Amino acid sequence: MDTDCIKIFAPATVANVACGFDVIGLAIDAPGDEIILRKTDTPGIVIKAIHGADLPLDPLLNVCGVAAQHFLKKLDQPDAGVEMEIFKNIAPGSGIGSSAASSAGAAVGLNELFGRPFDNKQLIRFAMEGERLASGAAHADNVAPAIMGGFTLVRSYQPLDITALHTPAALWVTVIHPQIEVKTSDARAILKQKVLMTDAIKQWGNVAALVAGLYQEDYGLISRSLEDVIVEPVRAILIPAFHELKIKCKEAGALGGGISGSGPSVFMLSRGEIIARQVRDVMNEVYAPLGVDYNIYVSPISTQGSRVIPM
Structure with a gap:
């Protein structure tokens, strides 16, 4: 994407979907987090502000920052720098993928800023690291639908194997x-x-x-x-x-x-x-x-x- 500043919408998600504990998730239209991402001349990640929740600005302690750091490490551009402003519209601890939305939004946003160098599977890996910070485990059942949309199925973690499922329009x-x-x-x-x-x-x-x-x-x-x-x-x-x-x-x-x-x-x-x-x-x-x-x-x-x- 030919721009140095974009805004991302990252949807809330429902994980487990009753019988699908830890393997099936779905994305919904609202609510969703929004993240503004800007390229900067200073290498690294800076979280400028967080609106709507009292969360750490330190990128090492914030799921957006952690997902972004893994993205930049894999990107292998030492001079790359990004500033983020986060609008938390999904309450932390709500059970509808608050940390997953932020993690997914950061990964997708960076991918857009830097010309889409990674596919969805790699973006899910970056976002899973945000989930690791939030819950202690790198789960994909929320971040997968937050990135891919619709219903998703996590078949395996070793190796990571995620597939989109059909979503009936009705x-x-x-x-x-x-x-x-x-x-x-x-x-x-x-x-x-x-x-x-x-x-x-x-x-x-x-x-x-x-x-x-x-x-x-x-x-x-x-x-x-x-x-x-x-x-x-x-x-x-x-x-x-x-x-x-x-x-x-x-x-x-x-x-x-x-x-x-x-x-x-x-x-x-x-x-x-x-x-x-x-x-x-x-x-x-x-x-x-x-x-x-x-x-x-x-x-x-x-x-x-x-x-x-x-x-």
């Missing part, structure tokens, strides 16, 4: 974000280290059926597949009114859903915008009496991922 997502914090490290700490073979078999079947349902645009099969018998039963206790929320959203027409990432956000997939907005109304009905602040987002599945937007 599929919408409704996400409620209760204003409580669930740390990824805490949510992982409560997981069982061993699972029953019967549960594992059921989970494998649901993952395979979900992928088939997406390609066939079989909404009944998608609905039947959105069942997590391993992680959700343990983590549900962290989220207020979780079971009531799921039941009433499905009664309103949702295909199904579950915990977004490690929570506290909860997502529900629907066929079409009308049902997705009916699901939003039900989420309001369930949460309004609880005395917990929350935000709700209604969005189609974003097929674009992180991208340049007008300044």
